[in-house]
Amino acid sequence: MDQDEFKIAQNNSDDSDENDSAEDEVPDYRQLASFTNRKSKETYIPRRGEKEFEPSGLKIQQKALDESRDAMFNAIDGVRQSSNKNISIGLWSNAHSRASIIIQRGTHFSSIGHPVRNTPSKREGNVEKVASETRMELLPEEALYMVERGSLLCYEYEWSDNNDKMLKLSTNDSAVDERVAGLAPFSAQRAFDCCIGKDGLTLEKYTVYAQLKRLGYIVKRAQQQQIKPGEQPGLLGRIYNTLKGIVNTIFSPIASFVRLFNFRVTTLLGSRSSFLRPHQNYDSIFKALRLTPWGYNDTPEVSTRLSEEQQHEFDVTWDIWRPSSKFRKSAPPPPDFRIVVVDTHKSSLPSLEQFAHIFSHQPYSQPPLTRKQKLAKEKEEKNGKKPELAVSEISWFSRWWNRKQLAADESNRKKSPAVMFPALKHGKRAVVFAIVDSGTTSWIQFGEGQFGEFPLY
Amino acid sequence: MAANPPPRNNTAHKRIKQHQNRIYANPLPVLIDQRPSTFLAGLSRFGQKSLINPQCVGVYIKQTQSVWVINERDVRVLWTRGFFGKGSLSRSEPTWNDRQRKLAVGDKPQPTAEEITSKRRIERNKMKIERAKVLSEAQLAAEAALEGSDSIKLSPPMPADDNDNLPLNEKSSNPIEPSSPPKWEPLEPDTQEEQQDLSNAEHLQLTLPEAFFLAWGIGCLKIVDPYTDAVIPINQLWKECRLASMFLQNAPDSRDTCLQRLDNPFLVNYAIYHYYRSLGWVIKSGIKFCVDIVLYKRGPVFHHAEFAVVICPTYEDQRDKESSPFDLHNSDKLSWQWLNTINRVNGQAKKTLILAYVQIPSQEKVRNLDDPAKLLAEYRVKEVVLKRFVAARNRDN
DSSP states (O other): OOOHHHHHHHHHHGGGGSOHHHHTEEEOTHHHHHHHHOOSOOOOOOOEEEOOOSOOOOHHHHHHHHHHHHHHHHHHHSOOOOOGGGOEEEEEETTTTEEEEEEOOSSGGGTSOEEEEOOOOOOTTOGGGOOOSEEEEEOHHHHHHHHHTTOEEEEEOOOSSTTOGGGOOOOOHHHHHHHTTTSOBOOHHHHHHHHTTSTTOOHHHHHHHHHHHHTTOEEEEOOOOOOOSSOOOOHHHHHHHHHHHHHHHHHHHHHHHHHHHHHHHHHHHTOSSTTOSOBSSHHHHHHHHOOSOBSSTTHHHHHTTSOHHHHHTTOOOEEEEOTTSOOOSSSOOOOSEEEEEEETTTOOOOOHHHHHHHHHTSOOOOOOOOHHHHHHHHHHHHHTOOOOOOGGGSOHHHHHHTHHHHHHHHHHHHHSHHHHHHHHHHOSSEEEEEEEETTEEEEEEEEEOOGGGSOOO | OBOSOOOSSHHHHHHHHHHHHHHTOOSSSSEEOOSOOOHHHHHHHTTOBOEEOOOEEEEEETTTTEEEEOOHHHHHHHHHTTOOSEETTSSSSOOHHHHHHHHHTOOOOSOOHHHHHHHHHHHHHHHHHHHHHHHHHHHHHHHHHHHHTSSSOOOOOOHHHHHHTOTTHHHHTSOOOSSOOOSSOOOOOOOHHHHHHSOOOOOEEEEHHHHHIIIIIIOOEEEEOTTTOOBOOHHHHHHHHHHGGGGSSSOOSSHHHHHHOTTOHHHHHHHHHHHHHHTTOEEEEOGGGTSSEEEESSOTTTBOOOEEEEEEEEESSHHHHHTOSSOOTTOSOOOHHHHHHHHHHHHHTTOEEEEEEEEEOOTTTOOOOSOHHHHHTTOEEEEEEEEEOOTTTSSOO
């Protein structure tokens, strides 16, 4: 892959993304010189130098500065080349906002583009207008990205319908050269001009798209899936709820009577706080103090207050997959992350109702494993050990019989720092915002908080 | 995470840990009676244990909107059991007396938190000066080499390489934490004579949410009126706390409005305070990190604050917002710039930022504000957790 060109750029822009220690470091640009002179293409990350804040008046500093500057100019100066063997050829139509591929080369198409089936007309007299049955079309961001990275040579051509013979897929270079002879090829500028603003693609969205693609992610337009807010409990759940209701109505008068008695006792004892009754331990004191409800369970009611526009203001823009994921275009797995692109100049933080709305459309997710946990898991897999029985595999009777023990185990598990902190920091459901401020992007993941789920006592 | 020194001496470190665990064993000022209960008590309570109430006393000072705890035993109880309050002459833990006595008598071997910090700052400064010296020496040497052989192709100076060999360097990589917790516990049982020599000028100050939580929630603090010396009953205190909001810049001019409003700043803050306290977190002011509160797992002695919380009030009924006499912070639209600023500060301090939205119940729905417990159940807390997403680091599973 010729991703290394971008690595330099990445190292510049990534500065802000590194943590504190890297903050003081800048790339040593002199390394660029050796990079641009290189013949072989291997992955290469320039070494970082030390940041200097003021002129020391020493020649050595001036020399380093000059060398860095020259190296940068040289890097920009370099002619970008691409081998014919890797360039695909396509036609761009402004009317359709799509590029149609005529010659398909390279590995990009495993994740880029979508097939379009033609309906070749069988009528006589129309013999010339028969194109191949399926061809590849690119969305504006895909076409622009391919052009920008030098993998696609694109000509402007307005096709009338899908059966235009200009669109016919080919592998013959000279034939295609003939076909596109009269057409103007895209420059990078023209590509931006044509693709940005088409089909909802803003410059901000493209910036984020290109950034992720360069890092190797698979990026697709998000499918606005319709997850119904608040999943309906199954039949068993409903039966359980009804039974619970019945039991509650029977027993609540008894319980309140007992409580009344209990209250009497405590007032006689002269306790000043309504919570300061005899307690088993601190856990029960803290539990009695928990009065305020938490969480987004009441959202169906709240999100109705949003207008249609407010509901869609923060729709997910890109679904992305890690480079290592087993991605199939025809049947994409659930995305690894969902990215919402926002423009700082046009929006502010989502309101609480909007957050609720956003979360309700995300699937529940587990926090990523820490390095330690990952190692432990790998080791276990190596040893061929099977994970312990999942709770659902134990019969309901033994679960019921051991319910107190199970509940205690669960609450202890939740108190372990290795479980609690990742869960609190990740949240129940999460979505990533790419916040673009005039070309600079900051990335923040918003998670649905669940502190109430993990009490310390 | 843990604020303890690197385990230079493991046994000493362990001893300090044990010492801390003993002193700060209780998360609340009330103690659970571990004595075997009498037959009668056992009968009536089904094995439940009674609580030992320390019965602390505080004075409500209206002018500073705080409650002062002056009695030294009470100060120690409230600090060691749940880390309530702040020393009026100290950064956090009330250590003024110890520092003074040390100056006068010089007998305390264990340094206080403030002393540890200042010592560390001096050391760090020294280290920086030395590092700069080594750096400039390296540069001068390189310069000399350049002068001597201008024609020879010279490799650029790599001061970082030289620096790596310095043992000093590793100290600088420690994360800097502005409010570093104390490492030793200086509060030992005092000997009485010393106390008479130097009277303690320091008191413990409690914020109103802290005071109300202790007085009402736990029931271990009596709050008295400084003029009459009479104990303020809980329902009166509940009113006083809400009336304190009348001293704000944008405040209603009538007492009744102030008492009736559900978006009273005290109520909003108390709802959050009570919520996180009831989950077991120790809460301290977050002013140093541009946020409202920070959450400690067991207390500032054990860990750095892990979470920084911004309180964002929202209204269940928008009409209440329009009619509000208060100007609640962060209740309007928040800008991305604001968010990035705060997130940046807290990212540097290795804290996770939380937006804690407090849903204020509709004024129409809730008429009776007299019962704190019932009222708190009407509010609702919804959190949004923030985390920086670094695409380059999340690439590999």
